[in-house]
Amino acid sequence: MSGSHGTTINVTLKVWRQAGADAPGAFETYQQAISTDASFLEMLDLLNEELNAAGQEPIAFESDCREGICGTCGVMINGRAHGPQKATATCQLHMREFRDGDEIVIEPFRAAGFPVIRDLAIDRSPLDAIIEAGGYISVNTGAASDANLTPIPKVAADQAFDAAACIGCGACVAACPNSAAQLFTSAKIGHLGLLPQGQAERWSRTEAMVETMEDFFGSCTNHGECTEACPKEISLDFIALMNRDYMKAKVKNRALTGQR
Amino acid sequence: MSILDSKVPEGAMADKWENHKFSMKLVNPNNKRKFDIIVVGTGLAGASAAATLGELGYRVKAFTFHDSPRRAHSIAAQGGINAAKNYTNDGDSVHRLFYDTVKGGDYRSREANVHRLAEVSVNIIDQATAQGVPFARDYGGLLDNRSFGGAQVSRTFYARGQTGQQLLIGAYSALMRQVAAGTVELHTRAELLDVVKKDGRACGIVTRDLLSGEVTPHSAHAVVLATGGYSNVYFLSTNAMMCNVTAAWRAHKQGAFFANPCYTQIHPTCIPVSDDFQSKLTLMSESLRNDGRIWVPSAFDDARSAADIPEDDRDYYLERKYPAFGNLVPRDVASRNAKTVCDEGHGIGPLKNGVYLDFAAAIARNGLDTISEKYGNLFDMYHRITGENPYEQPMRIYPAIHYTMGGLWVDYHLMTTVPGLYSIGEANFSDHGANRLGASALMQGLADGYFVLPYTIGDDLAGQLGNAVVPTDDPVFTAAVSGIEDETHRWLSINGTRSVDQFHRQLGRIVWDRIGMARDRAGLEKAVTEISGLREEFHSDVRVLGSADTLNQSLEKAGRVADFFELAELMARDALEREESCGGHFRKEHQTSEGEAQRDDENFAHVAAWEWNGEGTPQTRHREELTFETVALSQRSYK
Secondary structure: OOOOOOOEEEEEEEEEEEOOOOOOEEEEEEEEEEEOOOEHHHHHHHHHHHHHHOOOOOOOOOOOOOOOOOOOOOOEEOOEEOOOOOOOOHHHOEHHHOOOOOEEEEEOOOOOOOOEEEOOEEOOHHHHHHHHOOOOOOOOOOOOOOOOOOOOOHHHHHHHHHHHOOOOOOHHHHHOOOOEOHHHHHHHHHHHHOOHHHOOOHHHHHHHHHHHHHHHOEOOOOOOHHHHHOOOOOOOHHHHHHHHHHHHHHHOOOOOOOOO | OOOOOOOOOOOOHHHHHHHHHHHOOOOOHHHHOOOEEEEEOOOHHHHHHHHHHHHHOOEEEEEOOOOOHHHOHHHHOOOOEEOOOOOOOOOOOHHHHHHHHHHHOOOOOOHHHHHHHHHHHHHHHHHHHHHOOOOOEOOOOOEOOEOOOOOOOOOEEOOOOOHHHHHHHHHHHHHHHHHHHOOEEEEOOEEEEEEEEEOOEEEEEEEEEOOOOOEEEEEOOEEEEOOOOOHHHHOOOOOOOOOOOHHHHHHHHOOOOEEOOOOEEEEEEEOOOOOOOOOOOOEOOHHHHHOOEEEEEOOOOOOOOHHHOOHHHEEOHHHHHOOOOHHHOOHHHHHHHHHHHHHHHHOEOOOOOEEEEEOHHHHHHHOHHHHHHHHHHHHHHHHHHHOOOOOOOOEEEEEEEEEEOOEEOOOOOOEOOOOOEEEOHHHEOOOOOOOOOOOOHHHHHHHHHHHHHHHHHHHHHHHHOOOOOOOOOOHHHHHHHHHHHHHHHHHHHHOOOEOHHHHHHHHHHHHHHHOOOOEOHHHHHHHHHHHHHHHHHHHHHEOOOOOOOOOOHHHHHHHHHHHHHHHHHHHHHHHHHOOOOEOOEOEOOOEOOOOOEOOOHHHHOEEEEEEOOOOOOOOEEEEEEOOOOOOOOOOOOOO
């Protein structure tokens, strides 16, 4: 029963190699034997060991927690952000999802807003810029009232949590044909906008975050690829909420209602 | 006469912090902007400190070696955060949280620090809630609590199984708000490689840009290290791949004493090692022990599947040995017992290296939906990793290294033995003694960052008013920069035969076997020899390819593993000197007749703080005596 030890499969890997941001890139082909119990990134670790032993530079790819929560990892696997398994970040994908003889194409997340640094590593700093534009509630340390002073209906708290689950990996952008970052941005706007604490800055926050997003990323045309690729399955509903809030932010006479 | 002054204030335990806040010197609001403070690390401790110092008006430079401050490993904490709110009306109080933490740490922590931690715990929950952290709530809309990891009251606040993530996102958003406000200058992908001193005082750091390879000096009036723990010295741990000891270790080499390196925590509920290629271990939240029952087959080498083993042939060994706490005994006790039953030959799974964590009874009692709502994300994670469905068959678990209680020695102000250099969060040693209780790491990181350091740092800075920072072209900085450039060049020119990871894996094996869950003199002495032997090979035979002026992950790791080698040796020596068992430090020679840790309070109720004496010379061991004014020392009993 338990822990039936994995079998070994042979796969052909076509991996994007690119020496630097401005260098030309190309696919390199590698053969790899791997246990089906190994994770996808452990397979790349193993390949890197073999490359290093052969005197070739290892493939640069990023990962950290390997528990699907830090958002550091992420590559395109056969054209899909984070690969074939639903609700699963690259680091949580295991080789039992593949078959002997499979060809696996591995590329960096591709988007104009995410320039390639080297091989599979990319620059996702525009996501921080969107948060910096307003993805917070302005409360200085020490200024908080007792945590139970403001009850929050469980339903609202749970919905806010569903949005807050975003790990900032950028798979939504990579999956989108327009390289749009609506799902990422709306997750933060939804998280804070659904909570009573987030109301004071709701409109100014939405306006600033959406407009910063547009500086870096494409427009949303409702394909829904983002939510399909999202390791946390964040719902498209948050994009709808963000769009409504953005419209309201633009047409509201905010000063008259006492809001920023 | 000890050279370690803990600076614990006078007065009754419950009044110390309150009185001390009044007696500390203040920096007036207009003068705060005259001070530069460097904060290294943007996990819970670092992000909360940098944000709060920025709000206060200091000029802050925050550094992370990640691409974004939101990636720090605090994010992976699952279970929760303790606070003495007593919202559940079940008898909790600041004093009880303080008492539980001192006892849980096996009486090897500094009482005054722990009391302060318990006091500010309540403020953390308020602050995080105001930031929008979506803690679990009940249907009345108020915050929910659960009991966690060896506590007999429900004081743990949680956000599904992602409490660390949500608290970190809260601290990260506070930090980004200060970045937008211009009070914090954020440096990403910048790794600290040296701490710089002038006339004995910390005056800055040297970092390497991980993309361009550029080595840069940064100066400030004070430096704060919030760089986490050193579990990855074991190679296989639940820590993220990049976690390392380098910042703390290089501070140590500049004169910061390193305290209690042998205090490491083995977490009882992790997924067992499955093969040689494994890159890291995955923790399953301790909250699972609230509903899961731990057992092994009574027979040796029982090959039947779990479902085929009848109740009478199962040994629920924690419930049998510790009827009062059962499956909820503290981590060190749960871990050692799992090791014992596996060593005896009761282990389960293909490698016989695990015990069962069984939810069948809980599912029968509460229904599948309730269990799924509580633990669904953890069950899914387990399923993805092992290919086994925990709703249908028990989980297999085994202890793994998870947290390190040891770290840079700090006084009550969280200042190290180097003036102007501070250490907060897991990077310091201060609050958990020899064993950390569940849901206390998030509490300590945020307590230090939001509510302790921002007060205590002012007391020191007030005396620096009018002093300019040391210019970065000062010889102390140029020497440090060229030292780092030389080091980088050295790694690239060795051109040996084995990769950094191969050495790291081999080192980890030694540390796990000899300085793991159970230690003895012979093994520790062997460890010292083996580690220094392997270290020599590392420095002559490691192969680091590529160049210094691009992203080069092997090069980054080489420096980190070099520091792990030196730390590992000190861990062995610290464990050798500590001739007692306490918390996570279990010396086989020192156990009770029932196999529990046997402390020696007469000779070892002290902190061991090691002073660097230069390359090739062993460190000197100093002692900070621990006095217990409030909590009476006793043998921990969870029977």
